[in-house]
Amino acid sequence: MKQYLDMCEYILENGEDRDDRTGTGTRSVFGYQTRYNLLDGFPLMTTKKLFLRPIAEELLWFLKGDTNIKYLVDRNVRIWNEWPYENYTKSDDYQGETLEEFVEKIKESDEFAAKHGELGPVYGKQWRDFNGEGIDQVQRLIDGLKNNPFSRRHIISAWNPAQVDKMALPPCHAFLQFYVSADKKYLSCQLYQRSADVFLGVPFNIASYALMTAMIAQVCGYEAKEFVHTLGDAHIYKDHFDVVRTQMEREPLPLSKLVLNKDVTSIFDFTIDDIKLEDYQSHGKLVGKVSV
Numbered sequence: 001m002k003q004y005l006d007m008c009e010y011i012l013e014n015g016e017d018r019d020d021r022t023g024t025g026t027r028s029v030f031g032y033q034t035r036y037n038l039l040d041g042f043p044l045m046t047t048k049k050l051f052l053r054p055i056a057e058e059l060l061w062f063l064k065g066d067t068n069i070k071y072l073v074d075r076n077v078r079i080w081n082e083w084p085y086e087n088y089t090k091s092d093d094y095q096g097e098t099l100e101e102f103v104e105k106i107k108e109s110d111e112f113a114a115k116h117g118e119l120g121p122v123y124g125k126q127w128r129d130f131n132g133e134g135i136d137q138v139q140r141l142i143d144g145l146k147n148n149p150f151s152r153r154h155i156i157s158a159w160n161p162a163q164v165d166k167m168a169l170p171p172c173h174a175f176l177q178f179y180v181s182a183d184k185k186y187l188s189c190q191l192y193q194r195s196a197d198v199f200l201g202v203p204f205n206i207a208s209y210a211l212m213t214a215m216i217a218q219v220c221g222y223e224a225k226e227f228v229h230t231l232g233d234a235h236i237y238k239d240h241f242d243v244v245r246t247q248m249e250r251e252p253l254p255l256s257k258l259v260l261n262k263d264v265t266s267i268f269d270f271t272i273d274d275i276k277l278e279d280y281q282s283h284g285k286l287v288g289k290v291s292v
């Protein structure tokens with residue numbers, strides 16, 4: 001995934017240093033596009049070790065229309081915990097619990113999770129029930145891809161101006177479009193991501209949408225071809241500069257292969273056991289702090 005490393009280099013060399021909402025500070029460029037040919041292999045980063053499981057669990061959580069971290073916490077996926085915790089520390093119920101203690105309470109109590117594990121109407125809600133009006137964008141997408149492949153309206157939007165204020169974090173990967181090849185063999189996907197944490201978030205986002213494209217392709221009778229990733233504010237947090245430079249010194253390795261259970265015919269029927277990665281090779285893990 002040389003494209004990704006080239007992007008890191010481009011940002012470090014050409015970006016402007018800016019303050020940001022989290023207070024960490026970033027180096028950032030506006031507008032950058034990378035393309036991943038899914039026929040070459042599955043684009044899970046090879047220059048640092050990642051696991052597909054949390055990424056796949058998060059995608060299944062979106063597809064369920066779920067917006068409470070309990071589903072993720074129950075499966076030991078930690079990536080969304082900081083945001084409800086932030087809100088909890090500001091609530092009347094807060095008794096000085098650490099993040100770990102908070103997560104333990106989410107796991108143990110449905111009631112606590114219902115009250116404090118909600119992220120608001122984030123991705124899953126907008127995908128499956130846009131604006132709370134029963135509009136299932138995923139189902140419409142699937143129907144459209146099957147029945148009207150050459151439509152230019154194969155869109156999913158997580159960006160909902162009427163509800164962004166109610167979300168713990170407004171959607172970053174916000175606008176998706178799909179495209180069927182002229183011979184009706186291949187499906188491609190483009191994502192517009194308004195804000196991109198290039199070290200932590202972007203490797204997750206690439207793998208997540210590559211996986212989603214493969215799942216949608218399977219249930220619609222296509223083969224996944226290309227993922228086009230278009231970024232708005234593409235930034236590297238200051239406290240990631242060193243790990244990113246380390247990563248840039250590493251040679252990309254051959255890509256892994258995604259294997260989906262071929263018996264699944266509805267996008268809503270996939271489970272984690274239907275999603276397997278083969279021949280994943282990577283360099284060692286690289287750790288960076290997540291800015292909240």
Ligand SMILES: Nc1nc(=O)c2c([nH]1)NC[C@@H]1CN(c3ccc(C(=O)N[C@@H](CCC(=O)O)C(=O)O)cc3)CN21
Pocket residue numbers: 050051054077078079080169197200201202204286287288290291292
């Ligand atoms: N600043 C920031 N960056 C993000 O990427 C981000 C947010 N905020 N807020 C919402 C979500 C949460 N995301 C996250 C959060 C944490 C990791 C992370 O820590 N990844 C580790 C592995 C974690 C694990 O496997 O449990 C990594 O090595 O990539 C990744 C994406 C992506 N998003």
Ligand SMILES: O=c1ccn([C@H]2C[C@H](O)[C@@H](COP(=O)(O)O)O2)c(=O)[nH]1
Pocket residue numbers: 021169170172173195196197198200201202205
């Ligand atoms: O899927 C995701 C979700 C979030 N991010 C990053 C991008 C930014 O660094 C933060 C969000 O902060 P905003 O101030 O709302 O832009 O999270 C990501 O890269 N991928």
